[in-house]
Amino acid sequence: MLSSLSRLAAGTVAVLALSAGAVTAVPAAAQPSPSRWTAAQGQVSARVELTGGSLTLAVVRGGRTVLAPAAVGLHTAEVDLSTGLRVVDVDRRTVVERYRMTTGKRLERSARMSELRLALRGAGDAAMDLVVRVARDGVAYRYELPAPLTVTGEASAFTLPADAPAWLLPYNSYYEQNRVATTAAGAAAGDFGNPSLFQVGEDFALLTESDVDGRYSGSRLRHAAGSPTYQVVLADAEVTARRTPWRTAIVGDLATVTESTLVDDLASPSRVRDTSWVRPGKVAWSWLSDHPSPSDFARQKDFVDFAARNNWYAVLVDEGWSAEWVPELVRYARARGVEILLWFHWNRLDTAEERDTTLPLVKSWGVRGVKLDFMESDSQARYQWYDAVLAKTAELELMVNFHGSTIPHGLARTWPHIMTMEAVRGAENYPLPANNPVQAFTRNVVGSMDYTPVSLDTGIHRASIAHEVALAVVYESGWQHFADMPEAYERRPEALRYLNQLPTAWDETQLVAGHPGSGAVFARRGGDRWFLGAIASGEARTVTAPLRFLGPGRWLVEVVRDGEEPRGDLVRSARVLTNRDTLAIDVPSDGGFAAVACRARPGRSTCYLPPRHVPASALSVTPAGEVDVAKGEAVEVTAVFSADREVRDVRLAPVVPEGWSVHGREVTRHRLPAGEELRGRWTVRVGQGSAEGYVDLPVVATFDAAGWPDRVHVEEAVRLFVPPPPLNGTPFVSEVPFVTETNGWGPVERDRSVGESDAGDGNPLTIDGVVYDRGLGTHAPANVTVYLGQRCSRFTALLGLDDETSEPGSVAFQVVGDGEPLFDSGVLRPGPALPVDLDVTGVRMLSLRVTDGGDNKNFDHADWAEARLTC
Known part of the structure; x- marks a missing residue:
């Protein structure tokens, strides 16, 4: 009896095709034991066993059990598909796929996986397929249903040896905790985020998930005190679905784990046919080192000029940018060969209407990509938002960086305009250098990581300069957002020259040496050059890097390392070596080094390429x-x-x-x-x-x-x-079109207080206990401009801080006509409304401004109550 889900019949013979995205089949093997089934690739095998109506899955590598038998199954509101199961059909095939990425540790990908499909029946003859895939670098499984059911949870779990060393991430929805070193059974009770790394003897297992989208919910791993088992727990109490993501275990030695592309191999193929517009690259980012700068047009031009001098791809303008000057900044940057990326809080794009208006607008300005922030959820609803915003940005050819996000789940294969995702305790959290090596063996394995590295003058100054520079090689990110200001890099020209050479998408990646607890040495190839990054945590030592990754022959190897001055520039040296040689570099505490290698030839004195510039x-x-x-x-x-x-x-x-x-x-x-x-x-x-x-x-x-x-x-x-239609009579300003509008938090509200960050979320305008029906709710700093067209004679209003804040703020109200000041309230604090009555005869443009009173913008909810014109 065949499963109700489509499959190749047992015994079918198919030609093994190698075309891009091809899914192929090979003859089925002899029918295995009725209670135990195995699938294997290379040294790795998955063993599925049915005992008493319940399924378990174990993972073996080289004859060694890495993951002990652990529960497999699905709980639904309609039927429990974790017990009372029987196998009614077995199918096997080999899946071979070739595809190309736009980012990542290796651009050209080739995957070969053995697939085992068990057609299962449960109570009432309910059907479910368990699909298991085995690759040379790990094992994954998912559940598929013939029709949607309400999933209330999974039996899915992973069991490790109790004493297996573990590097775990205490879960939060934005994945920014410090990882903790513990053991499988000794870890605290609670939830841990994917990916989670365990060492089992000479093998390692990195547990995570792949191919998560709006059809399901994200998950985490739940641990009970003293248990070696980690249970898959969904973000939602229930989710209606026909299939689940892949429960994934990357398995092998450390090199196999870190070089693995299994998460991408399992993901859905690209939905973007033409990716010629997608560009990885180096990005100048000002927010961390110069926090007010995203609101400063002139300062952003400094970052553009720096990027142009050094041939960096783009400048990211973070929180605080203004629509009043971004188009001009884009024009300034593009003429110099630099692109502009813009930051958004995700809720600025949380409706189809917002996506259909805001994204085309910034595209029309010439913006090339967006950084979307603060999603902070693994729920199905948030994944449906990811689906929607990715579809819209792909349509508009806007690249994307997800910040405050979930981890990569193969999304960059499905949507190749994703340049990077955060989901890491990055430089903006000022992590200690001791936390740096583990990220290369855990989070960065599963996809591009927006750590925002290379903090030279900003931050806590614990890692050496060479350690910071090496992070740009050790950490992979399609957009590598560098965390410091131009002046910090230009004070260290050798460090800057090395950064200027780096690609951000790689043809090949190899782990050279390292361990999650002490250091990491990675080699990455871009074209015909190899780049080496080495970081160490802890005491000063000699770090060694065997050069086996180089091809045969002689290579010119240039090393940059820390000089005598602790926070000074790097020192560069060069020598000719072969792949039989080993670099041995003395590094200071929390130090490191970086290198570049190219083929040695007569007359070649450097591997560095000259920067490219557009014509002036x-x-x-x-x-x-x-x-x-x-x-x-x-x-x-x-x-x-x-x-x-x-x-x-x-x-x-x-x-x-x-x-x-x-x-x-x-x-x-x-x-x-x-x-x-x-x-x-x-x-x-x-x-x-x-x-x-x-x-x-x-x-x-x-x-x-x-x-x-x-x-x-x-x-x-x-x-x-x-011009808008001419004004007549005595209109309230809240009835008049705004020519320009900026606000310190959320949009300017009409006839309501500013409330929170969403439009329409304010309260009735209330100043010192008096409620007003009409007016504007703003948050300092704010500016609203309306067109009077020289048709109005008076402006009146009642000014004050809204009562909705829990702590007092301070603001100053200003009225400006055609650039000339007409009124300044001075600093106001909570209290009765201040009346204003101004002559605006002959004014073409009237601006209503609010400043923060000189003590930052917190709690500065400012109301222009009963604001009215006489025209």
Whole structure:
């Protein structure tokens, strides 16, 4: 009797195909014992046993039991599929897949797995398949159902020897605790996060899960005091599903575990057909080292200039950026060959409407990727959000960094525009160097890790400079966000020169030496160069690195190590070696070193490649100032472009919003010599359905430049203002369209207090016990601009701090007309509302501003109660 789930019939012969993503079958083996089944690849085998209606699974490597028999089964609201089971059919096949990643420890992947499928029946003839896959680097299993059932839990568990050393992560939903070294049975009672590492004699087992998405719930491992068993526990009390993720054990020696791609091998294939727009790379990140800087346009330009000088891919603008200047920053950066990435709190994108408006907007600015933060949940609902936001960002060709997130579960294979995920106690938590080695053997095994390494002047200064620099090799991340400021790197030119050489996606990775408790030495190949990173924790010592990973022949090996000055620059030395040699480097306490190796040849003195830069260019546009253009009206736009060296295939044209029209053709030039100008002139007409307010009309020059891999994008914008309908009567400001809006926390609220970070979550406007029906709820620092069009004569309001805060704040209210100050309240604290009545005759733009009172923005909920205009 065959299972109700589709499968190859026993005895079917299929040709072993090796095409990308192919799933293939081989002849079934002879029917095994009715109560015990085995699947194997290389030294690793899985043994499934049915005893008294209950299933167990054990993992063996080289004849040694690594995972003892532990329960397998599924609990559902409809039927218990963990007991009373019988096997009605057995199927075997070999799964062979080849695929390419955009990030990771190895770009080209090849997986070969033996699959055992047991068709099971339980009470009432309820059906379930247990699918087991075995690879040379581990074992995984999942449950599949013929129809959705309400899963209330799993019997799934893993059992280790009681005294097995363990490196465990006390669970929280954002995976940022310090790992603890313990034993399987000696660990504290409670929940531990994936992945969890255990040592069983000469073997290691890393327990985790793969292929988790919105069809199921995330999980963790629960441990009872004194028990060697770890139970899989779901984040949700129940979840309706037809299949589960893969319960995964990566098994082998330390090299096998750290080099494993099993989690990705088990994941669903890519849903993105064309990945040519996906770019890993080095990223300058200012938030940790210069916390106010994400709100400072000029300071972000410093980071852009630094990235351009050093050929880093992008700048991440973290919490605090403003829509008022980000488009201009993007234009500034792209002209210099640098991309801009933007930070978002995940709840800014937690609805389809927000995703459909916010993401296309930042895409229209030229932003290349987003950092999404504070998801902090393994629930099915949050995984469904991951699914939705990944689908939308893929559609828009926006790359993604998940921060405050779950761990990777093979997501970067399914969605190759995921560049990295956090789920680690990274540099922003100032971890001690003793916590650094274990991350390479645990968290980073399962996917790119946004640790934000290389803190030189920021942080606690416990690890040596060479240790910090080596982290950029030891830790893999498709986007490697470096944690310090430009000045810190430029004070150490040898350290910076080494960082500038590093790829962030690798052709090959090998563990050279190390142990979770003491240190790690990794070699990673990018093209024809090998990079070596070594970190140690604890006392000063000699760290050795056998060079067996190098190919035959002679290699030039350049080493950077700590100098005599503890926080000073690195020292670089070079020598010719072979793969029979071993590097032996003396390192200080919590020290390390890094190296690069390339083929030695006559006349070659360095492996370092010169940095690449885009041509310096100039693009000027007219009109140069802000221009009012009503719907249906036209404006003439001109542009002049030139570059300081020859560029090719130049294209120059305006990019108009949907519904607008442009008269005039794109200007092109096959070859534009250095210094020669390319000019264009166009008539642009505003669409009748145009949005009102400020509209940036970009004029874009794109071109190819010798030595630069991508097409260069240079853009300047004509600043237009499309006026809203004229104001009449005595409208409340909460009824008037906002031209611009910024707020210190959440959006500005109309006729409510600011509340929390979501729109519409405020309370009635209340100042000193008095409730007001109309007004604006803001949080310092805030700025709301409305268009008066010189049609209004008076502005009145009652100003004060809202009563909703639990602790008192302090703010200052300011009113500005066309850039000129009209009113300043001075610092206000909780108390009665302050009335304001101002003459605004002749004012075109009125700005209502709130500052933090000089003592930070905490509790600064500021109300413009009964704010009204006379027009």
